Amino acid sequence: MNIVMIRGVVTFIILLLAQALVLNHIHFFNCATPLLYVYMVLHFRRNSPRFALLIWSFTMGLLIDVFSNTPGIAASAMTFIGFAQPYLLELFVPRDSADDLVPSARTLGGASFFYYTLILVFLYCLLFFTLETFNFFNWLQWLFSILGSMLLTIVLLYAIENVRRK
Secondary structure (H helix, E strand, O other), X not given: OOHHHHHHHHHHHHHHHHHHHOHHHOOEOOOEOOOHHHHHHHOOOOOOOHHHHHHHHHXXXXXXXXXXXXXXXXXXXXXXXXXXXXXXXXXXXXXXXOOOOOOOHHHHOHHHHHHHHHHHHHXXXXXXXXXXXXXXXXHHHHHHHHHHHHHHHHHHHHHHHHHHHO
Protein backbone atom coordinates (compact mmCIF):
# COMPACT_ATOMS: atom_id res chain seq x y z
CA MET A 1 0.00 0.00 0.00
CA ASN A 2 1.33 3.39 -0.88
CA ILE A 3 0.97 6.61 1.08
CA VAL A 4 -1.81 7.95 -1.16
CA MET A 5 -3.98 4.91 -0.47
CA ILE A 6 -3.34 5.09 3.28
CA ARG A 7 -4.17 8.81 3.30
CA GLY A 8 -7.40 8.07 1.41
CA VAL A 9 -8.46 5.38 3.88
CA VAL A 10 -7.68 7.64 6.87
CA THR A 11 -9.67 10.49 5.29
CA PHE A 12 -12.55 8.08 4.65
CA ILE A 13 -12.60 6.95 8.28
CA ILE A 14 -12.31 10.49 9.68
CA LEU A 15 -15.13 11.80 7.50
CA LEU A 16 -17.32 8.83 8.36
CA LEU A 17 -16.77 9.21 12.11
CA ALA A 18 -17.19 12.99 12.03
CA GLN A 19 -20.49 12.68 10.18
CA ALA A 20 -21.84 9.78 12.23
CA LEU A 21 -20.81 10.99 15.68
CA VAL A 22 -21.09 14.78 15.40
CA LEU A 23 -22.58 16.25 12.24
CA ASN A 24 -25.68 14.02 12.05
CA HIS A 25 -26.85 15.59 15.31
CA ILE A 26 -26.68 19.17 14.00
CA HIS A 27 -29.91 20.51 12.51
CA PHE A 28 -30.00 24.29 12.11
CA PHE A 29 -33.57 25.59 12.03
CA ASN A 30 -34.74 21.99 11.60
CA CYS A 31 -33.64 21.99 7.96
CA ALA A 32 -29.88 22.49 7.51
CA THR A 33 -27.60 19.54 8.20
CA PRO A 34 -23.91 19.58 7.27
CA LEU A 35 -23.07 16.72 4.88
CA LEU A 36 -19.29 16.79 5.08
CA TYR A 37 -18.67 13.30 3.69
CA VAL A 38 -19.21 14.68 0.17
CA TYR A 39 -15.65 15.98 0.56
CA MET A 40 -14.32 12.53 -0.30
CA VAL A 41 -15.88 12.56 -3.77
CA LEU A 42 -14.85 16.17 -4.39
CA HIS A 43 -11.18 15.35 -3.95
CA PHE A 44 -10.96 12.13 -5.93
CA ARG A 45 -8.05 12.24 -8.39
CA ARG A 46 -8.54 12.98 -12.05
CA ASN A 47 -8.35 9.94 -14.36
CA SER A 48 -8.56 7.46 -11.51
CA PRO A 49 -10.52 4.28 -12.28
CA ARG A 50 -14.24 4.98 -12.36
CA PHE A 51 -15.10 1.69 -10.71
CA ALA A 52 -12.91 2.66 -7.74
CA LEU A 53 -14.68 6.01 -7.42
CA LEU A 54 -18.07 4.31 -7.56
CA ILE A 55 -17.09 1.66 -5.01
CA TRP A 56 -15.65 4.23 -2.57
CA SER A 57 -18.69 6.49 -3.00
CA PHE A 58 -21.18 3.66 -2.53
CA THR A 59 -19.32 2.34 0.51
CA MET A 60 -19.23 5.77 2.14
CA GLY A 61 -22.93 6.27 1.44
CA LEU A 62 -23.83 2.82 2.72
CA LEU A 63 -21.93 3.33 5.97
CA ILE A 64 -23.52 6.76 6.42
CA ASP A 65 -26.90 5.07 5.88
CA VAL A 66 -26.11 2.52 8.56
CA PHE A 67 -25.20 5.19 11.11
CA SER A 68 -27.95 7.65 10.12
CA ASN A 69 -30.83 5.20 9.71
CA THR A 70 -31.53 6.39 6.16
CA PRO A 71 -31.89 3.14 4.22
CA GLY A 72 -30.20 3.54 0.85
CA ILE A 73 -30.63 7.30 0.53
CA ALA A 74 -27.03 8.38 1.10
CA ALA A 75 -25.71 5.35 -0.81
CA SER A 76 -27.72 6.20 -3.92
CA ALA A 77 -26.92 9.92 -3.76
CA MET A 78 -23.20 9.28 -3.18
CA THR A 79 -23.09 6.76 -6.02
CA PHE A 80 -24.74 9.28 -8.33
CA ILE A 81 -22.25 12.05 -7.56
CA GLY A 82 -19.44 9.49 -7.78
CA PHE A 83 -20.67 8.79 -11.30
CA ALA A 84 -21.00 12.49 -12.17
CA GLN A 85 -17.73 13.69 -10.60
CA PRO A 86 -15.34 12.85 -13.47
CA TYR A 87 -17.58 14.58 -16.00
CA LEU A 88 -18.01 17.69 -13.86
CA LEU A 89 -14.32 17.81 -13.05
CA GLU A 90 -13.42 17.85 -16.74
CA LEU A 91 -15.49 21.02 -17.17
CA PHE A 92 -13.33 22.92 -14.69
CA VAL A 93 -9.84 21.44 -15.12
CA PRO A 94 -7.34 23.54 -17.10
CA ARG A 95 -6.33 21.95 -20.40
CA ASP A 96 -2.64 21.67 -19.58
CA SER A 97 -3.09 20.09 -16.14
CA ALA A 98 -1.65 16.77 -14.99
CA ASP A 99 -3.53 13.51 -15.38
CA ASP A 100 -3.39 12.77 -11.64
CA LEU A 101 -4.65 16.19 -10.54
CA VAL A 102 -6.36 16.33 -7.16
CA PRO A 103 -9.15 18.96 -7.27
CA SER A 104 -8.68 21.77 -4.79
CA ALA A 105 -8.90 25.55 -4.71
CA ARG A 106 -5.16 25.69 -5.34
CA THR A 107 -5.10 23.40 -8.39
CA LEU A 108 -8.33 24.48 -10.09
CA GLY A 109 -8.37 28.11 -9.07
CA GLY A 110 -10.78 29.76 -6.68
CA ALA A 111 -13.72 30.38 -9.03
CA SER A 112 -13.52 27.04 -10.82
CA PHE A 113 -13.31 25.11 -7.55
CA PHE A 114 -16.24 27.07 -6.14
CA TYR A 115 -18.48 26.26 -9.10
CA TYR A 116 -17.32 22.64 -9.15
CA THR A 117 -18.11 22.32 -5.43
CA LEU A 118 -21.41 24.17 -5.78
CA ILE A 119 -22.68 21.93 -8.59
CA LEU A 120 -21.60 18.67 -6.97
CA VAL A 121 -23.00 19.56 -3.53
CA PHE A 122 -26.23 20.84 -5.09
CA LEU A 123 -26.69 17.59 -7.03
CA TYR A 124 -26.04 15.59 -3.89
CA CYS A 125 -28.44 17.60 -1.70
CA LEU A 126 -31.12 17.61 -4.40
CA LEU A 127 -31.05 13.84 -4.79
CA PHE A 128 -30.61 13.14 -1.07
CA PHE A 129 -33.52 15.27 0.13
CA THR A 130 -35.77 14.28 -2.78
CA LEU A 131 -35.29 10.62 -1.91
CA GLU A 132 -35.67 11.35 1.79
CA THR A 133 -39.01 13.14 1.52
CA PHE A 134 -40.22 11.21 -1.54
CA ASN A 135 -43.12 13.62 -1.99
CA PHE A 136 -43.64 17.28 -2.71
CA PHE A 137 -46.50 18.04 -0.34
CA ASN A 138 -44.19 20.06 1.88
CA TRP A 139 -42.08 21.48 -0.91
CA LEU A 140 -41.02 24.56 1.06
CA GLN A 141 -39.40 22.41 3.76
CA TRP A 142 -37.78 20.33 0.98
CA LEU A 143 -36.38 23.47 -0.67
CA PHE A 144 -35.10 24.91 2.63
CA SER A 145 -33.46 21.58 3.45
CA ILE A 146 -31.65 21.52 0.11
CA LEU A 147 -30.49 25.14 0.21
CA GLY A 148 -29.64 25.19 3.93
CA SER A 149 -27.68 21.95 3.85
CA MET A 150 -25.94 22.97 0.65
CA LEU A 151 -24.87 26.31 2.13
CA LEU A 152 -23.71 24.76 5.41
CA THR A 153 -21.82 21.98 3.60
CA ILE A 154 -20.04 24.42 1.28
CA VAL A 155 -19.01 26.61 4.22
CA LEU A 156 -17.53 23.59 6.02
CA LEU A 157 -15.81 22.36 2.85
CA TYR A 158 -14.15 25.73 2.37
CA ALA A 159 -13.10 25.79 6.02
CA ILE A 160 -11.37 22.43 5.49
CA GLU A 161 -9.81 23.70 2.26
CA ASN A 162 -8.36 26.72 4.07
CA VAL A 163 -6.93 24.50 6.81
CA ARG A 164 -5.47 22.10 4.22
CA ARG A 165 -3.90 24.94 2.26
CA LYS A 166 -1.79 26.09 5.22
